[in-house]
Amino acid sequence: MKAVVCEDIWMTYKTFFGGSKLALRDVSLEIEEGEIFGILGPNAAGKTTLISILSTLLIPDRGKVKVLGMDAFREIKKVRERINISSGLNLPWSLSVYECLKFFSLAYGILEENRIENLIESFELSDFRDVEFEELSTGNKQKLSLAKTFVNDPDLVFLDEPTTGLDPEVARKVRKKIEDIHRERNITIVLTTHYMAEAEQLCDRIVFLNKGKIIAEGTQKELKKIIGAKDVISIEFSSKLDEKVLSKVREAKNIYAFDYRDNKLLLYVDDSEKRVKEVLGMLNPFWDKIKKISMEEATLEDVFLELAKRD
Numbered sequence: 001m002k003a004v005v006c007e008d009i010w011m012t013y014k015t016f017f018g019g020s021k022l023a024l025r026d027v028s029l030e031i032e033e034g035e036i037f038g039i040l041g042p043n044a045a046g047k048t049t050l051i052s053i054l055s056t057l058l059i060p061d062r063g064k065v066k067v068l069g070m071d072a073f074r075e076i077k078k079v080r081e082r083i084n085i086s087s088g089l090n091l092p093w094s095l096s097v098y099e100c101l102k103f104f105s106l107a108y109g110i111l112e113e114n115r116i117e118n119l120i121e122s123f124e125l126s127d128f129r130d131v132e133f134e135e136l137s138t139g140n141k142q143k144l145s146l147a148k149t150f151v152n153d154p155d156l157v158f159l160d161e162p163t164t165g166l167d168p169e170v171a172r173k174v175r176k177k178i179e180d181i182h183r184e185r186n187i188t189i190v191l192t193t194h195y196m197a198e199a200e201q202l203c204d205r206i207v208f209l210n211k212g213k214i215i216a217e218g219t220q221k222e223l224k225k226i227i228g229a230k231d232v233i234s235i236e237f238s239s240k241l242d243e244k245v246l247s248k249v250r251e252a253k254n255i256y257a258f259d260y261r262d263n264k265l266l267l268y269v270d271d272s273e274k275r276v277k278e279v280l281g282m283l284n285p286f287w288d289k290i291k292k293i294s295m296e297e298a299t300l301e302d303v304f305l306e307l308a309k310r311d
């Protein structure tokens with residue numbers, strides 16, 4: 001069974017002054033059971049809207065959504081028993097960590113104290129058990145928001161930008177926690193992020209959302225293949241290159257994409273070790289201007305920027 005199947009989702013918001021805003025256009029996707037699935041895209045791409053629809057919080061204008069084999073619009077209650085969502089740091093401000101988890105447990109009719117205590121321990125919140133939500137650090141607020149997502153022992157969780165606004169050290173811990181939970185509980189996780197590196201670290205498969213539309217989807221490997229390039233060669237120069245050399249490089253057969261700005265040349269190639277010799281051959285008259293050469297694997301960011309340009 002698929003964890004999520006959605007077809008042809010369209011979503012418009014009515015705006016305050018009587019206008020409307022198209023937030024999702026013809027979105028279809030499938031999420032496999034047990035995977036970590038990433039919805040990646042810049043601000044206002046439609047990530048929160050999409051995740052809200054998949055988690056039964058919003059009904060779109062059009063389209064179908066099946067969650068864990070159930071109709072997400074007709075069987076809302078049954079779906080909600082099996083899923084949960086963490087979206088923003090907006091928990092009841094005056095409840096302590098313990099009270100907050102108790103509150104959400106009660107919302108699901110769960111009375112086991114054990115489960116609450118396990119969550120407090122597992123999310124390293126023992127020292128803050130009686131601290132009110134409002135008094136917690138942003139990192140601990142985020143941990144509590146994640147912990148409360150597990151009160152009903154869900155099979156599928158949605159995490160909306162779980163590391164946005166956290167300092168790098170806390171963000172790293174939260175990512176590690178997401179990986180651990182995924183492994184230990186063997187559940188499906190759907191997360192949104194605008195951090196490419198986060199998606200690279202965590203996600204088995206990814207969709208890129210841009211202006212409400214999916215512009216690409218697949219595994220990281222598949223996505224990197226879409227732009228035909230696996231590697232990036234980056235060469236920094238001490239001064240400007242002349243147009244003749246640039247056009248020679250730009251037109252070279254094995255260079256898939258090309259970027260030159262601020263005296264820095266970025267070349268997207270199939271295999272940097274193979275191509276670097278050819279490139280240096282072409283740049284021969286300018287060797288004394290080369291400050292630095294580096295070769296790296298293409299990142300999801302490279303893919304996204306390239307795809308957003310084509311869209």
Ligand SMILES: Nc1ncnc2c1ncn2[C@@H]1O[C@H](COP(=O)(O)OP(=O)(O)O)[C@@H](O)[C@H]1O
Pocket residue numbers: 013014015021022023041042043044045046047048049050
């Ligand atoms: N309640 C709302 N009313 C009107 N427009 C909205 C509302 N929520 C979101 N939008 C608009 O819909 C688009 C998608 O928003 P959102 O799903 O929040 O994107 P993301 O989570 O990727 O930043 C944005 O242009 C946003 O301004």
Ligand SMILES: [Mg+2]
Pocket residue numbers: 047048049161
């Ligand atoms: Mg959002």
